[in-house]
Amino acid sequence: MAKNALQAQLLKAGLVDSKKAKKISKQSEHAKRTGDVSNVEAKKALAAAQAKKLEKDQKLNQEKQQLLEEKMLKANIVQMIRQHQITDTQGEVNYQFVDHAKVKKISITQKLYDQIVAGHVVIARLEESYALLPRPLADRIDTKLEGFMVVSNDTSDNALADDDPYAAYVIPDDLMW
Template identity: 80%
Template sequence: MAKNALQAQLLKAGLVDSKKAKKLNKQSQHAKRTGDTKSIEAKKALAAAQAKQREKDQLLNQEKQRALEEKTLTANIIQMIKQHQITDTQGEVTYQFVDDTKIKKIHITQKLYDQVVAGHVVIARLEDSYALLPRPLADRINEKQEGFVVVANDTSDSELAEDDPYAAYVIPDDLMW
């Protein structure tokens, strides 16, 4: 009693006897019920590969999400700067400052110049130009993301060391160069 055509042909040709055919039949049925060892190993390998791919995809998604959040934060900060920048800045006084390794200058009013020197107004980078911002806003921006504030003069003299021999000599920070 052969189950398939191949077994029937092998029996007719005399290459396999009926006992061996039954034994092979039982083995194949047993393998189907219990699961073939080769297929189990293949399934395990496939599951491991899928888990590794899922982990890789999750890491990639997290990286993309971080990049998107960073981009969103930068856009929000630029919008804050545009909304809250001091608009009436054109004047005849030149304020020079260092941005990266280059000396830059902006023309501002005397009142704004005094406020920048005192630390009440901050110079921030706005795309290709610079904007003047109130100090509290600049501090909030700097907490969220650094790199926008270019000039933020310190408002307190708490940095002076107590044992500094030159503490009595005041160095002016508003020199015109």
């Protein structure tokens, strides 16, 4: 009835004629049966917003998953270092090395000192301290995630360049300072 009353008021005001009023009522009934055009646009906008939100949520989940995987990898590496570190390290020889632009010093045995200089043993960062690891394990850890190895004397990388003017002057690796 409200629709008819509105149409009656529009007819009285002279804004629409009877033919136009019937046409509008038929269009509104047709829109109700088939789905309103404005509802279709609203549904499209809602679907687009949901798709955008879904994409954003997937991106956030992917970032969280990457952080979780990285955290798990770090925990696994720390566990590997703890399990395989060389435990008999206390000695009277001091080995000095640079870590984050600071000179650090550890007391080790002469045998471990020689192995570090030769490149058979590597010094790795273990939370707030350092651990000595065998070379093959250190290489495996370094391929998984870099940043744990502090001192890694590799004998194959020490090849001298042909154009080096100081090639004849060899500096020993075991130089005490």
